[in-house]
């Protein structure tokens with residue numbers, strides 16, 4: 001007996017109103033991290049716990065087996081077999097911020113879009129995955145594998161959810177995460193969060209520098225707030241020495257004029273405060289921004305400063321200034337498939353009584369492992385009495401483009417959209433890297449602007465339906 005092939009599109013459209021209502025209800029529960037209401041079983045607060053319960057209830061109602069892992073994460077499962085297909089999404093959202101056209105948790109429908117915090121990242125897609133799984137289950141088609149929807153709860157903060165989850169729960173054989181872009185992201189660079197630090201003692205221990213006539217002493221310098229952003233503001237405070245405050249201010253004004261940079265200078269209490277405006281950009285594309293910190297230090301290089309400031313300036317100017325690919329440090333590498341190693345100096349802090357601190361984000365392709373370039377980095381840090389602190393090092397993540405996970409999802413995408421399923425390598429990180437064998441598959445279709453983390457975040461209802469169709473067929477094809 002042969003069964004009529006399932007028309008996935010038809011199955012989704014039959015449930016259209018139910019799906020939209022479920023997405024709205026889901027979005028109306030605010031699921032921002034809230035330590036104030038945390039308790040055992042709800043480690044990230046009441047809102048996230050209620051949101052997770054909402055998703056699990058829908059899955060339980062559809063006859064799936066559900067398991068809540070101490071409120072850190074949860075799953076819903078059906079099917080049978082040795083192998084396990086995972087679908088990994090998250091129910092937490094970033095804070096709503098200001099400036100919304102409709103209330104951020106009202107989930108109103110405006111011009112064919114559901115507008116709410118979490119609509120595209122990642123509660124809309126999570127509900128698409130739940131409905132896709134329901135459709136596969138209700139189809140009665142035989143499955144040779146188990147299917148497990150896994151719901152994380154602190155993707156937006158520190159991924160403690162999955163760290164806890166995978167301590168006791170099974171790692172899927174393979175899977176996808178509906179938390180990025182269509183067609184499919186199969187490779188992600190390795191990501192580091194590094195600190196280069198020089199303490200005052202380490203500076204003094206070098207005993208290197210002869211005293212010289214100085215123009216000024218650098219009292220402090222600050223640029224940037226986050227390692228994964230190009231700093232758009234920098235500020236340095238000088239105390240005049242050989243040059244007067246007016247002379248220093250004039251030199252800076254001239255520098256701004258000559259370079260076309262934007263900045264400002266004020267004099268107060270015989271201190272000269274220099275500010276520099278840069279252009280912010282994501283840390284994975286440092287060449288798209290203008291680094292206010294290193295640009296400001298470029299000016300300081302034109303002055304005769306105190307010994308320690310000179311070392312700071314020299315190191316920055318040599319190894320970091322417009323060094324988006326780490327060439328001067330000797331750590332550059334361009335991978336034909338995944339692109340180049342990138343370097344972003346996200347934060348620079350200097351306090352003449354304390355530490356020099358660079359917070360640097362280096363992203364590297366899989367063909368250029370961390371261990372292969374760390375020694376070169378250390379060598380150059382030593383020259384300036386800087387020590388390396390590795391705050392984070394996430395290795396690159398990549399699934400072979402010929403792996404059945406990739407080829408199956410490509411086939412499903414092309415069948416349903418009529419478009420070629422070009423696969424993508426990125427410098428960022430998606431949730432898929434939490435799986436041993438995982439790719440990101442949607443929900444953002446090519447050509448759509450990404451509203452994640454912004455005001456008026458939204459998902460087009462048409463896209464929600466299209467994604468659900470893709471996820472239903474994908475789950476079936478992977479698990480059959």
Ligand SMILES: [Zn+2]
Nearest residue numbers: 121122155179
């Ligand atoms: Zn997300």
